[in-house]
Amino acid sequence: MKEDLNPFLPLSPATLHILLSLAGEELHGYGIMQEVQRQSEGKYKLGPGTLYDNLQKLIERRLVEELGRRPEDEDPRRRYYRLSPLGRGVLSAEIARLDDVVREGKLRLQTKPRRA
Amino acid sequence: MLRLFYRSVLRAHPVYFRRRFAEEMLSIFDQAETPIAAAELVLDGVVSLFRQRVFRPEFGEEPRVEMPADGAPLFSTFESPRPGTGALIYGALLSLLVLNGICWTMGYAWNHPSFVWIQQPVIRPPAAWHKKPPDTPGGSAVPEQPLFTDEGRVLLVFNSGASHTSDPGTAPPTTAKQAMPGVAPRADSALDLRPDVLPSYVGRYRVDAGKSDVKVTVEGEQLRIDAGQFKSRLVPVSENQFVAADVADCQIEFARGSSGAVDRLEIHKDGHRITALRQ
Numbered sequence: 001m002k003e004d005l006n007p008f009l010p011l012s013p014a015t016l017h018i019l020l021s022l023a024g025e026e027l028h029g030y031g032i033m034q035e036v037q038r039q040s041e042g043k044y045k046l047g048p049g050t051l052y053d054n055l056q057k058l059i060e061r062r063l064v065e066e067l068g069r070r071p072e073d074e075d076p077r078r079r080y081y082r083l084s085p086l087g088r089g090v091l092s093a094e095i096a097r098l099d100d101v102v103r104e105g106k107l108r109l110q111t112k113p114r115r116a
Numbered sequence: 117m118l119r120l121f122y123r124s125v126l127r128a129h130p131v132y133f134r135r136r137f138a139e140e141m142l143s144i145f146d147q148a149e150t151p152i153a154a155a156e157l158v159l160d161g162v163v164s165l166f167r168q169r170v171f172r173p174e175f176g177e178e179p180r181v182e183m184p185a186d187g188a189p190l191f192s193t194f195e196s197p198r199p200g201t202g203a204l205i206y207g208a209l210l211s212l213l214v215l216n217g218i219c220w221t222m223g224y225a226w227n228h229p230s231f232v233w234i235q236q237p238v239i240r241p242p243a244a245w246h247k248k249p250p251d252t253p254g255g256s257a258v259p260e261q262p263l264f265t266d267e268g269r270v271l272l273v274f275n276s277g278a279s280h281t282s283d284p285g286t287a288p289p290t291t292a293k294q295a296m297p298g299v300a301p302r303a304d305s306a307l308d309l310r311p312d313v314l315p316s317y318v319g320r321y322r323v324d325a326g327k328s329d330v331k332v333t334v335e336g337e338q339l340r341i342d343a344g345q346f347k348s349r350l351v352p353v354s355e356n357q358f359v360a361a362d363v364a365d366c367q368i369e370f371a372r373g374s375s376g377a378v379d380r381l382e383i384h385k386d387g388h389r390i391t392a393l394r395q
Contacts, residue, residue: 029140030147048144048157049164052137056175077143 003086005093008061014054017044019063019083019091026067028078029055055081063087118154119145125161127202132175133168307352314339317370321381321392330381330392341368343383 011019021027021035029051036046058064064087067080083091122145126138141161148154168175199207314334321330331342332350339350339358350358350368360366366385373379383390 029137030144033144047160047164048137048141049160049167052133052141053164053167053172056133056136056172060175075143075146077139079140 003089005090008063008090009094009097011090011094012054013044014046014050015058016091016094017046018051018054018058019087019094022064022081022083023088023091026080026082028073028080030078032081058087063090118151118158122154122158122161125158125165128165128169130168130172130175133172307354309352309355313355316378317381319378320395322395323390323392329395330383332381 017036017039018032020039021032024035027035029048032055033046033048033051036044055064059066059081062084064081065084067082069076069079119142123142126134126141129138145154145157148157314337317332317339318334319332321332322328323330328344330344333340333342339352341348341350341360346360346363346366348360348362348366351361352358353367356370356372358368358370360368363385366383369382369384370378371380371382378394380391380393383392
C-alpha cells in the first residue's frame with residue numbers, strides 16, 4: 001500500500017536541501033553542510049543548530065535513517081545519515097511539485113500581459 | 117575560550133538533543149578555520165539552544181519504548197542509574213550553599229543578644245557545705261575550695277558576703293562559676309581594689325546591636341550590673357574582671373581605651389562574648 005506523502009509537503013528550504021544532499025550518498029553532519037553549500041553555490045548556508053534540529057525531525061518522521069559512527073573516519077565523533085525509502089519518496093514528490101510550480105511559473109511569465 | 121563557551125551552550129541543550137548531536141556539533145566546531153567562523157557557530161549554538169528549549173519540548177525527553185503486546189511487563193530504561201558528573205557537581209555546590217546558609221543562620225542566632233540573655237539555672241551547693249568548719253570558731257567565711265575538677269579545669273565556688281553568716285538557711289544562693297577563658301580568677305571574693313577603681317566602672321553601656329543597655333552602679337563597696345534580663349552583684353576577681361554573683365556562668369570584664377578611661381565592657385556568658393560600649 002502506497003503511503004500518502006501529502007502530509008509531508010511542501011518541504012521547508014532546509015529540509016529540502018538536507019534531503020537533496022543525502023539523495024546521492026550517505027553523509028555525516030559536516031558533509032551535509034558542505035554539500036548544501038555546494039548545491040546552492042554558497043547562497044544557502046546551514047548552521048549545525050539548524051541542521052541537527054531538522055535531522056532530529058526527519059529521523060522522527062522516518063525520512064532519514066541514522067547509521068552510527070564509523071571508526072575508520074578521520075573524526076570518530078561523526079555519525080552518518082542516509083535517506084530512507086520514505087524520504088526518497090517524499091523528496092521525489094517535492095521535486096515533482098516544484099517542477100509543476102516551475103512549469104506553471106514559466107507559463108505564466110511567458111504569457112503576454114493583457115491590455116486594459 | 118570560544119570552544120569552552122560553545123561546549124557550555126551545548127550542555128545547556130535538552131538532554132535528548134545533547135546526547136544525540138552535541139558531539140557532532142562540537143566536531144563541526146573543531147573544523148572552524150577562522151575565529152569569525154567559530155563565533156558564527158557559537159551564535160548558531162545559542163539560537164539552537166533557544167529553539168530547542170522554547171519550541172521543541174517534544175524532543176526534550178527520550179522517546180518511549182514500544183511495549184510488547186503479549187502482556188508481559190517490560191522494564192527497561194535508556195537512562196543510566198548512576199548520576200551524571202554534572203549532577204554530582206551541582207549537588208555538591210547546592211549542599212555547600214545550604215550548609216553555609218545553615219551555619220550563617222546559627223552564627224547569627226548565637227550572637228544575637230536575645231539568645232545570650234537566656235537565664236541558666238543557678239547551681240546551689242548542698243547546705244552542708246555552708247556549715248562552719250570546726251577549726252574556725254565563729255567562722256566568718258566559708259573556705260573556698262574546688263567544687264569540681266574536670267581535666268585540669270577548676271570550677272570555683274564564689275561565696276557572697278551574706279554566706280559568711282553562721283546560718284546557712286539565710287544565706288543567699290551560692291553560684292558555681294567557671295573560670296573565664298584566659299583568666300585565672302582568684303578564689304577570694306574579698307579582693308581589695310583601690311578606692312578609685314569601682315567608680316571608674318560606673319555608667320551606662322550599650323550592647324553592639326543597640327537594643328539594650330547595661331547599667332553599672334556601685335552600692336557600698338560592691339559593683340552591681342543591670343542588664344535588663346538579669347541583675348547581679350559583681351565580685352572582683354582582678355582589677356578589671358568580675359563575676360556575676362547571682363547569675364550562673366557569667367563574667368564581666370572592663371576595658372580601658374588609649375586615654376586610660378573605661379570605654380567598654382565585655383560580658384562572657386555561656387561561652388559567648390557580648391561587647392557593650394560606654395555611653
